[in-house]
Amino acid sequence: MQKNYDLVIVGGGPAGLAAAEAARKNGIENMIILERDKELGGILNQCIHNGFGLHTFKEELTGPEYAQRFIDRVKELDIPYKLNTMVMDISEDKKVTIMNREEGLQVLQARAVILAMGCRERPRGALNIPGGRPAGIYSAGTAQRLVNMEGFMPGREVVILGSGDIGLIMARRMTLEGAKVKVVAELMPYSGGLKRNIVQCLDDFGIPLKLSHTVIDIDGKDRVKGITLAQVDGRGKPIPGTEEYYSCDTLLLSVGLIPENELSKEAGVELSAVTSGPVVNESLETNIPGVFACGNVLHVHDLVDFVSEEAAAAGKNAAKYILGNTDTDSGEKVIPIIPTSGVRYTVPANIRVEKMEEQLKVRFRVGAVYSKCYVSVYLDEERIIHRKRPVMAPGEMEEILLKKEQLQEHEGLAQITVKIEEA
Ligand SMILES: Cc1cc2nc3c(=O)[nH]c(=O)nc-3n(C[C@H](O)[C@H](O)[C@H](O)COP(=O)(O)OP(=O)(O)OC[C@H]3O[C@@H](n4cnc5c(N)ncnc54)[C@H](O)[C@@H]3O)c2cc1C
Secondary structure, three states, X not given: OEEEXXXXXXXXXXXXHHHHHHHHHOOOOOEEEEOOOOOOOHXXXXXXXXXXXXXXXXXOEEHHHHHHHHHHHHHHOOOXXXXXXXXXXXXXXXXXXXXXXXXXXXXXXXXXXXXXXXXXXXXXXXXXXXXXXXXXXXXXXXXXXXXXXXXXXXOOEEEEEOOOHXXXXXXXXXXXXXXXXXEEEOOOOOOOOOHHHHHHHHHHHOOOEEOOEEEEEEEOOOXXXXXXXXXXXXXXXXXXXXXXXXXXXXXXXXXXXXXXXXXXXXXXXXXXXXXXXXXXXXXXEOOOOOEEEOHHHOOOOOOHHXXXXXXXXXXXXXXXXXXXXXXXXXXXXXXXXXXXXXXXXXXXXXXXXXXXXXXXXXXXXXXXXXXXXXEEEEEOOEEEEEEEEEEEOOOOOEEEEEEHHHHHHOOOOOOEEEEEEEO
């Protein structure tokens, strides 16, 4: 039997919850959140450290506390949700196939869909590290779940490969739980994590960070006994003679996050080769009219506050779409935003000026570390933003604000360019 919904939200993490709240507050009644886990809150449930919500609530909350605020709002607004429910498929005409133990397989027909499935960690298989397959190799997020939610310690002597935020946070967590974290190794010449996490999670605990280093061998048959680190050259190739052996029983991998877009791909959503997330316009709408995306499924965020803000916009825009205040593809000119000279991507990737709000936040990441540089924005050849930045790094998301009036005033606007310019 098929059920009809105005709005189906896939994923009950912070993105799904904030999108749901905004959609309800903008007039959508007939909606549902679908979550495969046994509770709402997403990845935040395992992030028991503080540091969440500084922007949104001007308070330092733990992950579960931050999530609970949004869960409470969803409950107050009486927004229905299904837990332990896996979304199996989304079709181009927005039929959402779901599965759970109580109701089996069901098909929901949606008028609009918000994709909020988050992301997953890149596994060891993606790395080609030589050596055996002993026990003791975990992704940092799996170790985080084991320690913080299941009550298991993955090991006592730890090496961490990758200095993304999860790796940094787990270096501190494992230390606080009594393990010895010997080193964090990073392939790139810069860390992939937030500066504040390097200070608070490594420096404060005397844990060394070795940049331009990688694991070239894993020793151990049944359980990890040690690993060999080596320095790498500019192309990421190990430099002979720089090998160092570290004895350890655990290797944690924090080597990148991948937006979970298998469902999006099946639905025919166009994905960006840079972010692995959907290509969206100013309304966070994908190439399929009425299918919106937000949160880590769209692009990997470092701060949940920005996830909530972005998701609220997706919820509001989905409501507009459903209530017919906007008809997609009604022939407006689509202006591409071109990321160049150090800017890897932008979200959104294009803008219909007539459809944008008075102001639009465009988020992006840079591809390397820059110091004393400028973020510049051009409307065709005219430079409209030239903002000095003391330092920019790939680990920190950046943003610029575009004003509708300014874009409207620029006659015959064909493209917007975002770039880094040297001082
Ligand atoms: C270790 C770690 C530390 C962090 N530390 C901080 C910090 O200190 N401060 C901060 O601000 N941010 C931090 N973040 C970032 C923040 O937690 C994320 O940006 C945020 O959780 C992303 O929200 P999301 O809803 O997009 O994704 P998620 O939280 O991953 O939620 C996605 C949800 O979708 C569900 N789902 C996926 N596929 C399906 C499907 N097919 N069917 C049904 N449900 C599905 C998942 O089960 C999940 O619940 C951290 C993240 C991690 C991983």
